[in-house]
Amino acid sequence: MKNAGIHMVTGAFGFSGKYIAQNLLQKGLKVATLTNSPNRQSDFHQTIDALPFNFDQPDKLVESLHGVEVLYNTYWVRFNHRTFTHNKAVENTLKLFTAAKRAGVKKIVHTSITNPSLDSELEYFQGKAVLEEALVNSGINYSILRPAVIFGHEDILINNIAWVLRTLPVFPIFGYGSYRLQPIYVRDFADLAVQEGENGQYTIINAIGPETFTYRELVEKIGDIIGVNRPLITVSPTFGYLAGAVISKFVKDIVVTREEIAGLMADLLCVEDNPTGTTALTAWVRKNKELLGKKYTSELARRIDRSRAYA
Structure with a gap:
């Protein structure tokens, strides 16, 4: 795929998003991030633009995605809490996909999970399956990456x-x-994500370690x-x-x-x-x-x- 546009990474000041952004910058690409933490300490503040998600303001979210060639989505929540839930994360991600479609984003590289299922009784795996189905049916070129566990210096x-x-x-x-479990190193995962950002094919990949x-x-x-x-x-x-x-x-x-x-x-x-x-x-x-x-x-x-x- 052509790489002239912006490469947008969700959560570039976080864990996996940080390494994806790092790889993209090393390739000399223009990188931006959508984030809920624009003031988080990061080496990227001088090199990439940080924009809010604006999930509740769809037009602003679309505006943030104008000119984006590839969207690398790592946004998710690990568990339900009084301030965040799986259901809300699904709702927000669907809004992100819709905004990407409206903005003309060419490719989405989406982080999912191994063994997602619409029939799962576990919200995490069921929610990931809902998002995969929505992305596949969106009409946008996609690569869906399914890691089991990602490890690295910032992992939990x-x-x-x-x-x-x-x-x-x-x-x-x-x-x-x-x-x-089949853990994958965060730098290997980031390498795969950036590789898929350049891939014009529609792919679903189990992102697992050796x-x-x-x-x-x-x-x-x-x-x-x-x-x-x-x-x-x-x-x-x-x-x-x-x-x-x-x-x-x-x-x-x-x-x-x-x-x-x-x-x-x-x-x-x-x-x-x-x-x-x-x-x-x-x-x-x-x-x-x-x-x-x-x-x-x-x-x-x-x-x-x-x-x-x-x-």
Whole structure:
């Protein structure tokens, strides 16, 4: 595809969006971002324009998207909260797609999830399926990327597994821990997103890394590498959720939700497909073992303090 227009990244001051924007800038492309956090600390403030989402002002959202060649959408919420919900995220993303169509955006590279389903009882996976269907039917050229878990310096899951290992005397495993995950490195994911931004084809890609772990194996491997081996205890999903709720009180965050436990145990973060990423999680953990999990990473803190950079 032609690259003369603007490349718009949602959330370029956040996690995956940051690396997508970085890649685009390195290619010498004109980059802008739609964000709810225009004042968040970032190295990009001097190089890219930051515009508000304006979900409730559709004409302004369309105006922000005029001249955009490719839209890279990473916008989503991890769980339901009193200030944000999956339903609202679906509604807002549908508005974004509609605005992109009106503005003449040529391509959308959209971040989804492995195993989305319209029939899913889990809002996260059902909502992602609704958005995929809407994008496929939008008439806009699309690439849908389906990551299972994205890891990197600013991630939450891998860091907080290491934090629990460092902090608690035991590590609770939901059930037997035989359900699987296929983590992809954030830079590999960003490379794929930018590659698909240049691809004129309509694609749906499972964005997975080169290693597949059961959850138990993942925890054991991280513990081995960081040098903290804790007893792994099997707990029921309900007990695991309640234990997470207790920890949540101390860290002032939502450590894990019932839906996240259900999705994990349903093996929804694993697919039978070839890897698209090349960076092994184990190699990355070894490289970062001295710092990984030394501090808890809070989802809510990032949403409350919209000026501090992701760390």
